[in-house]
Amino acid sequence: MHDERIRRSVAGTNLGNNRDSTRQHNLSTVLGLVHSMDGVSRAQLTRATGLNRSTIAALVGELAQLGLVLESDLDQAQQHGRPSIMIEPSPGALALSVNPDIDVVSVALVSLGGHIVNPVRFHTVRPPSVAEVVNIVTAIYTGMRTSLPARHRIMGVGLAVPGLVDPVDGTVIEAPHLGWRDQPLAALLSDALKLPVIAANDAVVGARAQATFGAGRDVSDLVYLYGGASGIGGGVVSGGRLIRGATGFAGQLGHTHVRSGGAQCTCGSTGCLEAEVTREELIAAIGLPAGETENLEEAVLEKLQDESASQEVGAIIERQIQLLAIGLKSIVNLLNPSLIVLGGFLRILVRASPGTLSEALRTPGRRGPWENVAIELAPLGEDPILVGAAELAFEPLIRDPAGFLRPQDDDAGAPSQPM
Ligand SMILES: [Zn+2]
Missing domain, CATH: 3.30.420.40 (ATPase, nucleotide binding domain)
Structure with a gap:
């Protein structure tokens, strides 16, 4: 599986044209693999790049001299044959x-x-x-x-x-x-x-991190939605590439329309996802003091355990989930991702009511792009x-x-x- 991931990262690159650009290209490929895999064995590099062992050794040596990688302990995962040296990214x-x-x-x-x-x-x-x-x-x-x-x-x-x-x-x-x-x-x-x-x-950039290191590393079609203090932003990886659009502004998923006659949005429109599903509403619902918003997720989940207070908070969350589902449904129909990664305060909606969002995304008895979409949570915080x-x-x-x-x-x- 490890090797499959590496092959995927290398796929599409053209190893070996003329000598100078080949060397630059090979250095780039090796460093890119060490970076995105956060360490690989020499044997994996050899297999992934198709380069021979002495070429890999020379490239790794040059990267080590540049202070970019370290050659360290033997690969513990290697069970058969000769152990292979691990190449790690330099902490410096x-x-x-x-x-x-x-x-x-x-x-x-x-x-x-x-x-x-x-x-x-x-x-x-x-x-x-x-x-x-x-x-x-x-x-x-x-x-x-x-x-x-x-x-x-x-x-x-x-x-x-x-x-x-x-x-x-x-x-x-x-x-x-x-x-x-x-x-x-x-x-x-x-x-x-x-x-x-x-x-x-x-x-x-959050989407890019997810596609390089996170849940999306093995996925070529992914949508990342991040909910922060400044609204909801997104990024789309389609066919393995981050979609940029004609002028670099693609991925304004927070302005997906989710409610007719809805709240005024900063973009000038009304009823956008980020105008309807807000962090502020959750903060106000649980009365979290300013300066403690880092703990919003745990505070909301705690409040939901408290029977006397949970009904109002629960209703707000339910409403936000249904509106998020409307937005995601448009996005899924448009882009057919296999994975949706939710970050920031959007994590709360999934954790507070597990299963509701993926349920709300589906149309019972109908087949379509929403059938096999996985929903995962991005790591906490920024x-x-x-x-x-x-x-x-x-x-x-x-x-x-x-x-x-x-x-x-x-x-x-x-x-x-x-x-
Ligand atoms: Zn808007």
Whole structure:
């Protein structure tokens, strides 16, 4: 199964054209596999790439010299034949992930392999301005730098924004819940941190993390929906590719229409999924104080156990589930995914009433795309978004590992050097 996954990651790549681009391509393939599998054996690399053992050894050696991988203990899983050396992503190869939202700015270092290192959540009493986000992130990053491993390299910054982001220059075109419009946040952060910054929509990067590392790693058609303080966002992987659309804005699943004459939405329309199914309604229903919203999921589930209070909360949840099902039904009809991953507060709706959502998605006695859709929960919190944001920063490194790390005369845009 392990090998099947690897073959799938390599499928479609064309190993071996001309010599220079072949070497770059092979380095990229090997690093990509070590990263997405979070460690593979040399034997698996040989089988997956079709390259011979000495070529794999040379490529791994070059990646190790670049500080990107470590060759470590023998593969314990190997039961037959000779044991094989494991190649692990280096913990010193890091990206900085940043995710501003209306009540918190989340910052974390993420190492190759998708490991979150020392995450920091900075709470704000009101939605932060762009200048405040730059100051907060700069202060946190400065603090983090004192505790980094001796041999490390920050490849860049991945910025996940709850809004529309220009895919070319990272300008936040609109983040309605934050009150931002046409804000060059990526450029300002890059100036402040002296690192390249790549920005994208938060739910889209979450979908990417799910497709690379999470429940969706073996799935080629997946829909990811994330419910946060700023509404509901989504990302779609179809045929193994993240759908971007003509101008990079595909996946605005929160604006799927679910109720005629429904609530006013920030997009100007009414009855959108994110206007009808909100985190705020759940917070208000259980009377959770501001600053404790991290515990929303457990607090809601606890409240449902309390008989005197559960009826009102239960009715709100039931209503939200039915509206979410209407939205998901459109999405399933449109995209025919095999897996739907729900993250953020949408997890609560599934946990509070297991089975209701998948039941509501089906039409009894009818066959169709909803028949075999699995529904899974993303890991708790912003982890998928932070891991997905790091993918933005790792992408140019993985595409051309040696080229990315080659010392440049012009320092602009180069990754930070080890301290
Ligand atoms: Zn809308």
